Amino acid sequence: MNRHKDYKEKTSDLYMNLGWNKRGQVAIFVIIAIVIVAVILVIFLRPRLGFTTTQGFSPEKYLGDCIEPNLRDNINKIASQGGYYNPEGFVVYNSTKVKYLCYTSQYYKTCMVQQPKLREHFEGEIDSLIKPKVEQCAMNLKAEYERQGYAVSLSQAEESISIVPGNIRINVIAPITITKESSQNFRSFKVNIKSEMYDLIMTSVSIIDYESTYGDSETTLYMQYYPDLKIEKTKLSDGTTIYVLTNVISKESFTFASRSLAWPPGYGIEEVQ
Amino acid sequence: MKNNKGIFGIILLFLIVIVISLNLFSVNAIENTVCCEKTQSGLYCQDVPSSECAPNSRQVPTSCQSTSYCKPGTCYDSVEGTCLDNTPQIVCNSNNGTWSEIKPAQCGLGCCVLGDQAAFVSLVRCKRLSGFLGLQTNFKKEITNEVQCVLSVQSQEKGACVYDFEFERACKFTTREECLGNNAGNSTGGNGEFFAGKLCTAEELGTKCGPTKETLCIPGKDEVYFKDSCGNPANIYDASKINDKEYWANVKDKSEACNPSGSNANSASCGNCNYPLGSFCRETTSESAKASYGNFICQDLNCKKTQNGQSYKHGESWCVYDDAGSQGESDNSVGSRFYKHICINGEEVLEQCADFRQEECVEDSISQGGIKFSQAACRVNRWQDCTAQTEKADCENTDRRDCAWNEEAILAIQNGSSKGACLPLNTPGLKFWEGDEAQAVCSLANYQCTVTFEKGLFGGEKCTGGCECLSDSWEKDRIGICKALGDCGPKINWAGQEGYKEGYKIDVK
Numbered sequence: 001m002n003r004h005k006d007y008k009e010k011t012s013d014l015y016m017n018l019g020w021n022k023r024g025q026v027a028i029f030v031i032i033a034i035v036i037v038a039v040i041l042v043i044f045l046r047p048r049l050g051f052t053t054t055q056g057f058s059p060e061k062y063l064g065d066c067i068e069p070n071l072r073d074n075i076n077k078i079a080s081q082g083g084y085y086n087p088e089g090f091v092v093y094n095s096t097k098v099k100y101l102c103y104t105s106q107y108y109k110t111c112m113v114q115q116p117k118l119r120e121h122f123e124g125e126i127d128s129l130i131k132p133k134v135e136q137c138a139m140n141l142k143a144e145y146e147r148q149g150y151a152v153s154l155s156q157a158e159e160s161i162s163i164v165p166g167n168i169r170i171n172v173i174a175p176i177t178i179t180k181e182s183s184q185n186f187r188s189f190k191v192n193i194k195s196e197m198y199d200l201i202m203t204s205v206s207i208i209d210y211e212s213t214y215g216d217s218e219t220t221l222y223m224q225y226y227p228d229l230k231i232e233k234t235k236l237s238d239g240t241t242i243y244v245l246t247n248v249i250s251k252e253s254f255t256f257a258s259r260s261l262a263w264p265p266g267y268g269i270e271e272v273q
Numbered sequence: 274m275k276n277n278k279g280i281f282g283i284i285l286l287f288l289i290v291i292v293i294s295l296n297l298f299s300v301n302a303i304e305n306t307v308c309c310e311k312t313q314s315g316l317y318c319q320d321v322p323s324s325e326c327a328p329n330s331r332q333v334p335t336s337c338q339s340t341s342y343c344k345p346g347t348c349y350d351s352v353e354g355t356c357l358d359n360t361p362q363i364v365c366n367s368n369n370g371t372w373s374e375i376k377p378a379q380c381g382l383g384c385c386v387l388g389d390q391a392a393f394v395s396l397v398r399c400k401r402l403s404g405f406l407g408l409q410t411n412f413k414k415e416i417t418n419e420v421q422c423v424l425s426v427q428s429q430e431k432g433a434c435v436y437d438f439e440f441e442r443a444c445k446f447t448t449r450e451e452c453l454g455n456n457a458g459n460s461t462g463g464n465g466e467f468f469a470g471k472l473c474t475a476e477e478l479g480t481k482c483g484p485t486k487e488t489l490c491i492p493g494k495d496e497v498y499f500k501d502s503c504g505n506p507a508n509i510y511d512a513s514k515i516n517d518k519e520y521w522a523n524v525k526d527k528s529e530a531c532n533p534s535g536s537n538a539n540s541a542s543c544g545n546c547n548y549p550l551g552s553f554c555r556e557t558t559s560e561s562a563k564a565s566y567g568n569f570i571c572q573d574l575n576c577k578k579t580q581n582g583q584s585y586k587h588g589e590s591w592c593v594y595d596d597a598g599s600q601g602e603s604d605n606s607v608g609s610r611f612y613k614h615i616c617i618n619g620e621e622v623l624e625q626c627a628d629f630r631q632e633e634c635v636e637d638s639i640s641q642g643g644i645k646f647s648q649a650a651c652r653v654n655r656w657q658d659c660t661a662q663t664e665k666a667d668c669e670n671t672d673r674r675d676c677a678w679n680e681e682a683i684l685a686i687q688n689g690s691s692k693g694a695c696l697p698l699n700t701p702g703l704k705f706w707e708g709d710e711a712q713a714v715c716s717l718a719n720y721q722c723t724v725t726f727e728k729g730l731f732g733g734e735k736c737t738g739g740c741e742c743l744s745d746s747w748e749k750d751r752i753g754i755c756k757a758l759g760d761c762g763p764k765i766n767w768a769g770q771e772g773y774k775e776g777y778k779i780d781v782k
Contacts, residue, residue: 087315088314088315088316089312089314089315089316089317090314090315100316102359103316103319104319105312105316105319105320105321106320110359111359112317112318112319112337112345112359112360112361112364113348113357113358113359113360113361113364114316114317114364115364115368116348116357116360116364116365116368116370117350117352117353117368117369117370119353120350120352120368120369121368164405165405202353202355205353205355205357208357209355209356209357209358212357212358212359212360213358213359216651218650219615219624220588220590220615220648223588223617224588227548227553227574227587227618230617230618230620230622231622232622232624233624233625234624234625235624235625235626235627235628236628237628237629239627248617248618249555263627263629263631263632263653264629264631265628265629265631265701265702265703265704265710266629266701266702266703266704266711266714266759267657267710267714268710269710269713
């Protein structure tokens with residue numbers, strides 16, 4: 001007990017010798033507490049801040065803004081052609097080549113599915129189309145950092161696309177190291193672009209299923225179930241049906257063709273093969 | 274003379290040979306089809322003439338059903354959990370799908386519970402959807418129909434789930450199951466305390482969540498809801514209850530909210546939208562009506578004054594036949610077709626039935642609580658065997674065909690045996706500009722009428738037999754029969770224009 005008291009007295013003397021009084025001690029403790037809280041806040045909040053470097057510059061936002069216009073154009077083009085950029089097996093409708101996702105050349109027969117994995121195919125088409133743009137945007141990002149006074153090391157950029165409900169996600173894998181006073185490494189950037197294409201594609205798959213099984217689909221039910229969906233169905237003289245699915249909120253649309261359970265004119269004696 | 278006969282005989286024989294060879298040639302012109310793995314136009318597994326197959330594409334002189342590579346079956350997408358029927362094996366396999374001749378067990382449907390919503394899908398699809406929503410998979414295989422599936426989630430008890438988060442009393446408005454951790458992966462950590470029928474803003478719960486003047490739309494719900502300061506939905510938006518503590522404390526049913534029997538379309542003060550009546554929660558725009566509080570409103574989805582002058586509710590469909598001529602009277606105009614119109618989101622969308630009137634539009638309506646709901650559909654025009662019917666009862670059997678009995682008509686195939694013929698109710702379209710089929714169909718209306726005259730003693734003639742054929746009405750009837758068979762006779766087109774030719778001929782011999 002005495003030893004403890006001695007220690008307290010000694011340390012107290014020491015602080016006094018250093019010119020610190022009790023108030024000073026309290027101040028030190030407060031500063032330490034603030035530092036601890038600040039460290040905790042940084043630890044907890046850091047992931048939420050994202051990859052933001054100096055002056056609020058976000059490489060993800062930069063890449064997103066760079067890629068989006070090109071991506072949107074390509075999505076619109078592919079979506080208007082049944083999920084294909086350069087379709088084979090198509091019908092020309094309103095000067096656009098619309099891919100047959102289900103087709104039979106015969107009369108009175110249901111169609112054969114031509115693309116069972118539409119979403120994956122769509123992703124692949126976008127991927128191949130935006131690759132040059134992604135590389136260009138990664139180079140632009142490097143240039144932007146260099147403009148801000150960073151030394152930048154950038155590896156070859158690669159990307160992967162995934163279409164999910166409400167979004168098109170682009171994972172840009174572009175290992176980059178930026179150095180000014182200290183170094184920062186980024187391996188990949190996640191770019192999210194708002195899009196309702198997933199629902200349009202999956203509804204199209206469901207319509208294809210109906211077309212291949214029953215020869216036709218009842219679009220009114222889809223529209224009653226999904227308030228944001230509009231389906232326009234146009235039947236051409238040769239038995240082809242053009243489907244245009246539109247999200248009435250985002251105005252995005254997906255167009256494809258099908259020829260199933262087609263009827264010939266008259267008895268079709270001369271038409272049936 | 275004999276020589277002349279011989280030469281004539283040789284020429285006749287030569288002509289016969291030419292005619293026969295031409296016929297044979299025309300028969301051979303219809304090329305046999307093969308199952309083509311890929312056609313020149315890039316389509317897979319089509320039964321087409323061999324000449325249409327792509328180079329290096331496999332082809333077998335049989336139907337695709339019988340081949341190994343084009344055999345249709347079910348293609349299973351193991352990522353999305355979807356199954357597509359009638360997919361050729363090669364198409365499925367080349368797209369990394371899993372093909373099987375019969376539907377695999379993975380395609381079996383069950384009830385997928387997604388929070389307070391449900392989907393009747395396969396197990397893998399359920400996992401995929403749950404993953405998107407950040408929920409643990411809750412798949413009920415024992416539920417075997419969609420209605421039961423939807424009802425099962427509607428009966429879920431909802432309330433305030435209070436839990437501790439970052440030294441605060443947080444709250445989430447959710448189901449009991451999710452709150453108490455039966456559905457792991459939820460934000461409450463499964464350690465919440467559940468208060469059934471309570472809102473997170475109830476003062477007695479002492480949570481950090483309070484009332485706001487903001488509103489929101491909830492996926493799968495029609496109505497506009499108040500939003501609390503934690504982002505949770507509260508009760509249905511009612512401007513008059515914005516400061517009502519009780520309204521912010523206890524869950525109110527739709528029937529207890531403002532104007533439950535109306536659609537409340539474009540109402541600034543009431544967010545009790547009613548989808549069957551044509552209103553749905555939507556964000557306000559510069560063109561839409563504004564709400565007194567918040568940025569959401571019950572948008573009017575109904576169609577006012579459509580093409581036929583009537584108003585329809587969202588989702589209603591109806592038939593339109595507005596081309597020239599009539600319908601259902603065995604006299605449709607050339608090029609005319611049936612249309613189904615649909616009211617969607619305040620917009621009138623039209624859908625054609627098959628061309629050449631191979632489909633016709635049928636319409637009916639259902640009434641519930643004095644509210645009529647019209648539904649239309651394109652269905653096959655069953656005219657094909659009309660002329661083969663000899664009995665009125667068979668002709669008018671609407672379960673089998675769409676025909677009308679004409680008491681006075683006699684068709685060429687009847688050999689004049691008896692009066693009365695069965696004719697299509699909606700005449701089919703024909704490709705009269707090419708081929709011989711139209712001529713064959715229309716020639717059924719050919720008729721030979723023998724009129725007998727008797728000379729009088731003092732000159733003059735008196736008609737004694739077949740005299741009706743001399744009347745104007747007979748000619749009119751024959752024209753009617755001709756027109757009823759298809760695009761035959763003196764018809765007008767869909768725009769109301771007459772043809773360049775008379776369309777019929779009466780020979781008097």
